[in-house]
Amino acid sequence: MEHLWAPWRMDYILSNRKGRKCIFCPAAKQADEKRLIVHRTSLSLVMLNRYPYSYAHLMIAPVRHVHDVSKLKVEEMKDILYNLGQSINILKEAFCPNGFNVGMNLGRVGGAGILYHLHFHVIPRWKGDMNFMPMLAEVRVIPEHLKKTYNKLRLYFKKLEN
Secondary structure (H helix, E strand, O other): OOOOOOOOHHHHHHOOOOOOOOOOOOOOOOOHHHHOEEEEOOOEEEEEOOOOOOOOOEEEEEOOOOOOHHHOOHHHHHHHHHHHHHHHHHHHHHHOOOEEEEEOOOOOOOOOOOOOOOOEEEEEEOOOOOOHHHHHHOOOOOOOOHHHHHHHHHHHHHHHHO
């Protein structure tokens, strides 16, 4: 039998998520790099998903803690969608995916893992990326460490800041 090592998953499995602060809201003195935020504006942020569905899985959220799309201000909507488009362009350039899944999970029944801070998922897809592993073994294979992916993406997003 072959072994597939994914040691970063243990943090998620063992973590006590009750009472945990929102991952999108600022943590006291916690750097963007530690939080995996690759880009931010005054109204929204783009971050790598720490527990990704697929390689280079990004999330885009408003900076303001809001859970209802109808409560977003027009400026926030524009900024979020602009960053969504920029993120897709950067992922195309950096990793050459064949397609994308883009969407939101709203509410517990809608599949939201983070209930009170809305966010988009941007999941790059490649032909054949859903092989037997997720279906039979309930395992996702992520081919690169998150820190390495973060560093690659950060270089592309830095160009937006200039």
